[in-house]
Amino acid sequence: MFYHSSKLQYEVRVEKPNPLFAKMLQQAIGGVEGEIRVAMQYFFQAMGARGPVKYRDLLIATATEELSHIEFLGHAVALNLEKAPTSMQEEAAKDPVVNAILGGMNPRHILSSGLSAMPVNSNGVPFDMSHIYATGNIGADMLANATAEAGGRVLAERLYNMTDDPGMKDMLSFLIARDTMHQQQWLAVIEELGGLEAALPIPNSVPESHEATKHSYVFLNTSLDKPAPEGRWTSGPSLDGKAKFSQA
Amino acid sequence: MFYHSSKLQYEVRVEKPNPLFAKMLQQAIGGVEGEIRVAMQYFFQAMGARGPVKYRDLLIATATEELSHIEFLGHAVALNLEKAPTSMQEEAAKDPVVNAILGGMNPRHILSSGLSAMPVNSNGVPFDMSHIYATGNIGADMLANATAEAGGRVLAERLYNMTDDPGMKDMLSFLIARDTMHQQQWLAVIEELGGLEAALPIPNSVPESHEATKHSYVFLNTSLDKPAPEGRWTSGPSLDGKAKFSQA
Amino acid sequence: MFYHSSKLQYEVRVEKPNPLFAKMLQQAIGGVEGEIRVAMQYFFQAMGARGPVKYRDLLIATATEELSHIEFLGHAVALNLEKAPTSMQEEAAKDPVVNAILGGMNPRHILSSGLSAMPVNSNGVPFDMSHIYATGNIGADMLANATAEAGGRVLAERLYNMTDDPGMKDMLSFLIARDTMHQQQWLAVIEELGGLEAALPIPNSVPESHEATKHSYVFLNTSLDKPAPEGRWTSGPSLDGKAKFSQA
Amino acid sequence: MFYHSSKLQYEVRVEKPNPLFAKMLQQAIGGVEGEIRVAMQYFFQAMGARGPVKYRDLLIATATEELSHIEFLGHAVALNLEKAPTSMQEEAAKDPVVNAILGGMNPRHILSSGLSAMPVNSNGVPFDMSHIYATGNIGADMLANATAEAGGRVLAERLYNMTDDPGMKDMLSFLIARDTMHQQQWLAVIEELGGLEAALPIPNSVPESHEATKHSYVFLNTSLDKPAPEGRWTSGPSLDGKAKFSQA
Amino acid sequence: MFYHSSKLQYEVRVEKPNPLFAKMLQQAIGGVEGEIRVAMQYFFQAMGARGPVKYRDLLIATATEELSHIEFLGHAVALNLEKAPTSMQEEAAKDPVVNAILGGMNPRHILSSGLSAMPVNSNGVPFDMSHIYATGNIGADMLANATAEAGGRVLAERLYNMTDDPGMKDMLSFLIARDTMHQQQWLAVIEELGGLEAALPIPNSVPESHEATKHSYVFLNTSLDKPAPEGRWTSGPSLDGKAKFSQA
Amino acid sequence: MFYHSSKLQYEVRVEKPNPLFAKMLQQAIGGVEGEIRVAMQYFFQAMGARGPVKYRDLLIATATEELSHIEFLGHAVALNLEKAPTSMQEEAAKDPVVNAILGGMNPRHILSSGLSAMPVNSNGVPFDMSHIYATGNIGADMLANATAEAGGRVLAERLYNMTDDPGMKDMLSFLIARDTMHQQQWLAVIEELGGLEAALPIPNSVPESHEATKHSYVFLNTSLDKPAPEGRWTSGPSLDGKAKFSQA
Ligand SMILES: [Ca+2]
Ligand SMILES: [Ca+2]
Ligand SMILES: [Ca+2]
Ligand SMILES: [Ca+2]
Ligand SMILES: [Ca+2]
């Protein structure tokens, strides 16, 4: 069961409200790299977790934290929309800056939400729940989670570079830090279960008779005019320690 | 900020697991009448609430409760999927009951989620966040919330009639009760603000000069072969007390 | 069966075509607050109406009117797109105003529709029919309809404030007026059926044995650090007249 | 402006209600081959039509007819849902036929719509308006319309073969006939404008300097192991009469 | 089976990178008029082709070419994004041109893709595969393909007019040419099979007993105030040569 | 540029066609775990790859292989649909097996595709391209790819268990093997670049000044009633070797 405290997990301040940055911040709320996605992904994984209870606890604890990230980002969007122009009447006809803002901001921040955050990305496309990856296989799910946090941290850094508002930079530095931790905690689960060598191939419970193993460690080059790109994947031991890589 | 307790808001039991009912319960999680929708709708309305703080508190308190509804419904789905057939091999060829279950259940409950709940409706269509209605106008939002709870209670009653599992009926009787309360609390906000007469038309802040009022209280009949359907909307005082209904 | 007359329901004029306003007007056509939504919602409700024929007549009459709203809004979009720039060649390189228009308008108004209206919202996201709410329960459906019209009128007023074109203001004043009437007519159905007290809880046909009534009138506070927000929903008679509100 | 008459365009009867056929009929309402699509496609094309007024009239006249097709198909779905099982309680446990129906029908016909039609396809996926093709180019649009009617007639014939209900066969024979006419009327517009030879390539207004014409009539074979498939497209005069086909 | 060569089908150059044109070019990749659509449509039609093998070969050959179109368009988008501003810090505050670019470009080209192409349209809406039309009926499919290429060529010409970059004009002149050929090759299949007269009505295999033929060649006027628009579709022989057009 | 050979990458045979298994196989084509997803994801990553050319070559080579997986899976679906019932007429009324098949199979395999594969998942939901993850950061992208292949292999194993058709088991054993290789090749890229320790946190180019590092290695417990779940993520060195894990 969930509870709420009136304190934000991270206090947000905005010195120079910027409706264009509000539009961009939406990517961190309703984008595939955003907080709704991770909150719901960890929540559904937790509900489906059937193994040791500590992994379920880990998932639900972090799902809960991500809900709090949605919350302070929502405040950040609203603060960036303060004083946004809501009219193209006098001023816009004259002022190219206002014109550019009205053209560049998300019109639904004016028309639909009344200057508040929405569960959409920076193009205004609503988040859809097909992005909640939860297979019931812990290896697959932990990789999916690390992926989500990698995408999230890439995004947070790009948003950091986009703004020069000190309040926004401060908030983003917190999100960057939490994404660091979250990446690591999901990969730490894999390490605790024996590391990648033991986890691979995912799922590691497939009977050998189900797999045409002669195709399992062979890089297939489909290029007509270039040799196979050589690397760690074309020779040497496979990452699961069961075979040697080759190429065809 | 959100917190979590390991106790479910409502303890769920299932006596006769039924994968077909699991599919149907998904409507209450990921359908437009479901719990993800209300949780997120109240959450985004709370983030955008700019009026008296008590309405923001009311919204976030109930958003938090709805997250707990998702949680126990997720358990209910998983319990209904226990012992679901995961193979069409021997048994299905022979047993028409297994056959019918495999045809009738959501195949992604086997293939994608590993016998767990998903953020989809009873057709397997993922929930999408365009259904989060949050305008920033309290009258519009309270009506939207009462509507969501009305749809939710209609659904819960239909699910109640669908099953004869005592555990499921018990759980649904709780959801029906909470939907009763939630319908009323949102309409109570309107009542507290002066009732429908004061709230209408929504938004009640439109200057009279913005409205072609001669068209505001006239029922328009577009039928070629029937007279206007007569009722409360064709004569008598308008619901906002400002005019009399008429018809054209 | 439907018929068409070549006269628009409301004559539309635009004095200063504005491609950016064309983009914004799309919200009133293909947004969740828009006319496609209400036209189709009332149409599908009418097809499913099984009670007194006058409600079916009311629904189909208004569905038909909403089709006419789509039609004149479509003309308004096209008129606002007249003389829109269709090239970034010479002029745009030089003129910041043209540049801002090209950046701010919906590029698909040039690329995809040839300067005409599209069934999309102001972000260019196509309308999807999951927003057609039609449950077969008249109380739920009338609330959904009043909600849709509330959202529509909020939007129309915001669009009114956005423009200073007299023709557009005139057209929007008509839409604001019709939304006033439509809000009231749907709520008038509830009043005619006995008012909210009789309608609640929706659906009002749930047998008492299906509901865990001890939870039906209790406000649940999930806040860890704030008392329950007090209001009409925490004490006094419930809106259905069956109990008293309390809090837990 | 639109009007409505209470008479259905085609009277619908169902002798043996069949919830599974109700699910399938939904494809003809909310599928990409369905009636919502053509109604809205012709409507938006009409609103964007800038050429001779008769084509606009043709478009809006047929858009209006298609609305009437939605209407009687909606009745057909509701009639097929009469007496559908709404419970898995006693009977379903015992009766494999009821079981199969409950597994095979669309659960949202019970749970969401109360035994009425919905704007979804036979998989329960809501129609989305990205399928409204309206480019503003009459050649492209007429081809799109003929395509839509071709898909519609293929579907209607498959539905005809699926059922042995005389009422349903009768209704479908009408839809098949109207699709015949609609295919022809859109192609007749092209013929009236000079036929395919004059229309091609669409758009036929591209200045020759915009086209790398040496690539315009050459079939490009990308197969590594098969010669180009020979046919009308590899030799002989091009369909626009401007060149000869060749292959590379 | 597919193979790849490292040479682009068409070499792309961009003289003046333009992030706004990058956004517009996305329509040609991920729009309904774009290359993903035709590649996948021809691919799925080929997989379902059951008639003479040459049509399957034709489909798969062109599907393969369209994959190469996606590829060079992807390069064109990336080249247009070179030197795009990735910050609103110093410069944007001062420079209205940078401001307009940042407001007008797709923010996800910075935030999500790292200045690369995405499978989205010019509004940032991801392509969805419901647009892959493949009925298994060759007449319907060939019309659908000609329609797709007509839409594609309309788009390519509009993009051509939008830019003055010689490299982009050059690339688009190639796409315009290929669309010319593709339109013709699909219609040539119909001609080879006997032409439209033999193909119509599609599907041409419907038994006469399935069709209410008295409605098959009659234009239905649903206008209340205008006579039927007269043209090739109201009199004279039907396009399938089986009857005469009339009107009702 | 792409080319095609008429040989399937893997020859497919089906001994006992099964329309229900055809529906399930669709998950491997058009599901988020399916082949369209990986083909397009690697393709778009390749187009955006700006680092050493060998990674671009690796990506495009495997994208091309995945296109071939779509192709033979498409054949597998068609083969499973051979002899599927296309009528509910005589037989279905009598035969419960046919009845169950008609209820359980995807109706659009009959109605829309003419017994062929479609770009949809096992619920009939079309694939949408928002699932193409391509950030331009190689660490994030390689994790996303390993995740996709993990999900794919989980799915293939579940499909393997679902069927007892030897031909289908044989085909799936090939897919399982290729997913093994693909998982490893993407993780091998990370290993080649220094392994997870060097790669983390992703992106590993964030300046330290952008990160609130005191929050970067701390597990945050949001549970009200349980201690933090202890594991590799609560103590010991962080996976990037830069700090020690702790908890708050
Ligand atoms: Ca986060
Ligand atoms: Ca609830
Ligand atoms: Ca309206
Ligand atoms: Ca029709
Ligand atoms: Ca092309």
Ligand SMILES: [Ca+2]
């Ligand atoms: Ca694969």
